[in-house]
Amino acid sequence: xxxxxxxxxxxxxxxxxxxxxxxxxxxxxxxxxxxxxxxxxxxxxxxxxxxxxxxxxxxxxxxxxxxxxxxxxxxxxxxxxxxxxxxxxxxxxxxxxxxxxxxxxxxxxxxxxxxxxxxxxxxxxxxxxxxxxxxxxxxxxxxxxxxxxxxxxxxxxxxxxxxxxxxxxxxxxxxxxxxxxxxxxxxxxxxxxxxxxxxxxxxxxxxxxxxxxxxxxxxxxxxxxxxxxxxxxxxxxxxxxxxxxxxxxxxxxxxxxxxxxxxxxxxxxxxxxxxxxxxxxxxxxxxxxxxxxx
Amino acid sequence: xxxxxxxxxxxxxxxxxxxxxxxxxxxxxxxxxxxxxxxxxxxxxxxxxxxxxxxxxxxxxxxxxxxxxxxxxxxxxxxxxxxxxxxxxxxxxxxxxxxxxxxxxxxxxxxxxxxxxxxxxxxxxxxxxxxxxxxxxxxxxxxxxxxxxxxxxxxxxxxxxxxxxxxxxxxxxxxxxxxxxxxxxxxxxxxxxxxxxxxxxxxxxxxxxxxxxxxxxxxxxxxxxxxxxxxxxxxxxxxxxxxxxxxxxxxxxxxxxxxxxxxxxxxxxxxxxxxxxxxxxxxxxxxxxxxxxx
Numbered sequence: 001x002x003x004x005x006x007x008x009x010x011x012x013x014x015x016x017x018x019x020x021x022x023x024x025x026x027x028x029x030x031x032x033x034x035x036x037x038x039x040x041x042x043x044x045x046x047x048x049x050x051x052x053x054x055x056x057x058x059x060x061x062x063x064x065x066x067x068x069x070x071x072x073x074x075x076x077x078x079x080x081x082x083x084x085x086x087x088x089x090x091x092x093x094x095x096x097x098x099x100x101x102x103x104x105x106x107x108x109x110x111x112x113x114x115x116x117x118x119x120x121x122x123x124x125x126x127x128x129x130x131x132x133x134x135x136x137x138x139x140x141x142x143x144x145x146x147x148x149x150x151x152x153x154x155x156x157x158x159x160x161x162x163x164x165x166x167x168x169x170x171x172x173x174x175x176x177x178x179x180x181x182x183x184x185x186x187x188x189x190x191x192x193x194x195x196x197x198x199x200x201x202x203x204x205x206x207x208x209x210x211x212x213x214x215x216x217x218x219x220x221x222x223x224x225x226x227x228x229x230x231x232x233x234x235x236x237x238x239x240x241x242x243x244x245x246x247x248x249x250x251x252x253x254x255x256x257x258x259x260x261x262x263x264x265x266x267x268x269x270x271x272x273x274x275x276x277x278x279x280x281x282x283x284x285x286x287x288x289x290x291x292x293x294x
Numbered sequence: 295x296x297x298x299x300x301x302x303x304x305x306x307x308x309x310x311x312x313x314x315x316x317x318x319x320x321x322x323x324x325x326x327x328x329x330x331x332x333x334x335x336x337x338x339x340x341x342x343x344x345x346x347x348x349x350x351x352x353x354x355x356x357x358x359x360x361x362x363x364x365x366x367x368x369x370x371x372x373x374x375x376x377x378x379x380x381x382x383x384x385x386x387x388x389x390x391x392x393x394x395x396x397x398x399x400x401x402x403x404x405x406x407x408x409x410x411x412x413x414x415x416x417x418x419x420x421x422x423x424x425x426x427x428x429x430x431x432x433x434x435x436x437x438x439x440x441x442x443x444x445x446x447x448x449x450x451x452x453x454x455x456x457x458x459x460x461x462x463x464x465x466x467x468x469x470x471x472x473x474x475x476x477x478x479x480x481x482x483x484x485x486x487x488x489x490x491x492x493x494x495x496x497x498x499x500x501x502x503x504x505x506x507x508x509x510x511x512x513x514x515x516x517x518x519x520x521x522x523x524x525x526x527x528x529x530x531x532x533x534x535x536x537x538x539x540x541x542x543x544x545x546x547x548x549x550x551x552x553x554x555x556x557x558x559x560x561x562x563x564x565x566x567x568x569x570x571x572x573x574x575x576x577x578x579x580x581x582x583x584x585x586x587x588x
Contacts, residue, residue, distance in 0.1 A: 128513065128515050148513060148515070150513065177509075177512050177513070179509050183507050183509045184509075184513075186503065186507060186509075186510075187507065187509050187510045187513045188513060190496075190500050190503050191510060191513050191515065191517075191518045192513075192515065192517050192518065194496065194499070195517045195520075195521045196517065196573075197554075197557055198496065198521065199517075199521070200557075200572055200573055200575075200576030201550055201553040201554060201557065201576075202484075202488070202489065202492065202550070203575075203576040203579040203580055203583075204553055204572070204575060204576060204579065205484055205488070205546065205549045205550060205553060206484050206485065206579065206583070207575075207579045208549065209480060209481065209484050209549075213477050213480060213481065215473050215477045215478075215480075215481050216480075216481045216484060216485060217582075217583050217586055217587060218471050218481075219422065219442060219444065219471070219478075219481045219482060219485050220485045220583060221442070221486065222524075223485075223486050223489045223490065223493075223523075223524045224485045224486065224583075225587075226489075226520045226521065226523055226524065227492065227493070227520065227521050227524075228580050229517075229580075230516075230517045230521075231573070231576040231577055231579075231580045232577065232580055232581075233573075233577070235570050235573035235574040235577060238573045239569050239570045239573060242561060242569060243564070243566065243569070246561055249561065250558060250562065252499065252503075253554055253557070253558050253561075255499045255502065255503075256495055256499060256554065257551065257555075259495040259498055259499060260491075260495060260547055260550065260551060260554075261551075263495065263547070264544065264547050267536060267537070267540055267543065267544060267547075270537070272533060272537065275533050275536060275537070276529050276530070278494055278498070279490075279494055279525070279527075280529040281494075281497075281498060281501075282493065282494030282495075282498060282522075282525040283525055283527070283529060285497040285500065285501045285525075286497055286522050286523075286525045286526060287526075288511075289497075289511055289514060289518075289522070292511055293511060293514060293519075
């Protein structure tokens with residue numbers, strides 16, 4: 001494809017790993033920007049990103065590397081988003097649009113808005129694809145195809161900026177969802193963060209029981225494998241995610257505790273009907289989810 | 295293959311569904327018995343099993359259909375194993391070996407031993423393959439290839455009977471594990487029954503949150519799909535399983551509750567180190583499990 005479809009002139013990507021690198025590749029493949037600049041601390045990584053076609057140029061000057069950018073996408077781990085923006089804030093050009101790709105949004109959006117100057121438009125974003133950890137070697141232009149890309153506007157969000165980001169997300173093949181940062185965090189607490197905690201808890205319990213009887217892992221079949229697959233992820237990443245989504249996650253854990261207490265009571269009281277309903281409803285919800293998520 | 299490798303003369307399979315049917319096919323394919331008799335209540339299903347090559351003959355006489363059998367394998371749902379054995383008990387021939395394929399063992403073994411007469415040798419079994427629900431149409435001879443097949447001898451178990459069953463399980467390609475009924479139930483409570491309860495609880499929570507915000511299922515990605523896949527199973531089956539493994543499951547739920555309470559406290563107290571360790575250890579356990587289960 002050689003036709004230009006520029007949505008932005010210059011896009012700066014801060015942190016060119018799996019997500020940042022894939023975004024650069026997706027933009028360049030579809031010619032959605034005149035140039036893509038990669039910004040980072042390690043020249044070797046940036047060179048690799050350039051060789052792999054994720055960026056056109058690069059800069060190790062965090063403070064000023066994005067001064068020409070019309071769009072800045074911060075792809076650092078979630079705990080570094082606000083500090084990074086603070087270092088870059090003074091050099092952003094007037095009217096620049098800034099977004100991030102962090103897994104939690106309320107705290108990030110609040111912090112980002114507080115460090116950015118008037119006239120720079122921040123919109124929180126969360127492309128739900130891949131993991132922030134795997135590096136540019138794992139990046140590919142079609143990572144976002146069919147993925148959900150959430151934007152989380154708040155009271156201060158510039159709607160023109162939101163519109164252009166939506167256009168970009170759409171152009172790289174993702175499905176845009178718009179919701180408030182709080183709605184995003186409550187939903188991901190249940191859909192993603194609680195499952196990670198449950199998976200880790202189950203592994204801990206299994207190990208404890210294995211230690212006692214030596215007979216647990218030998219029996220572990222598909223369901224155990226399925227439930228614990230997500231615990232292959234980076235502990236640092238998950239520590240950051242749970243602490244930046246603390247209140248929503250605490251609420252989700254509370255819901256799980258309530259559900260477990262109800263089930264336990266039904267079991268103790270030999271309430272076969274309640275136990276049957278518990279599994280039956282789960283099956284119905286699962287089928288509904290399967291239907292609407294196809 | 296046309297050579298006979300008879301381990302038993304006549305095998306009776308009571309309940310010719312996915313597991314029973316696959317067992318019949320596996321036995322016939324490898325010529326491990328001179329004949330396989332299917333026993334059940336519905337002639338149509340038994341005829342289908344015969345047409346599909348799972349059995350040689352069939353009988354709808356539960357009381358006496360297995361009177362010639364050297365091995366009787368009860369493949370009914372777990373709650374029907376003891377009642378079925380009670381009806382059949384008087385007609386078993388002296389020295390017959392009897393086993394079941396139920397997902398829980400302590401209660402089944404205790405009940406089975408109490409209803410069977412002297413001289414009939416019961417050994418509890420649990421081939422960890424497939425699901426009891428899918429019917430003979432889904433049966434195939436290689437279902438047990440590479441699967442774990444647990445036998446659960448107790449103080450009353452005849453070791454010759456255990457040896458011949460082990461030989462059979464080995465001949466159909468499964469990996470035999472021997473453990474006590476209690477060890478089996480404790481292990482499966484953690485490896486399988488608790489995960490099912492967790493999956494159902496997560497679905498219930500997600501539905502509740504979806505109802506409140508309307509934004510949950512739209513974000514559900516791979517981890518949610520993985521964790522809830524097992525809730526596609528039959529609620530009746532799971533009701534039976536959890537009630538026949540009540541005490542081990544209650545203990546496993548208690549362990550989960552303890553782990554959740556610890557995690558919640560670490561989160562509330564901003565104990566980043568404890569949270570990090572929680573995820574880190576889970577990753578290490580997961581890797582160990584992956585290594586030993588290959």
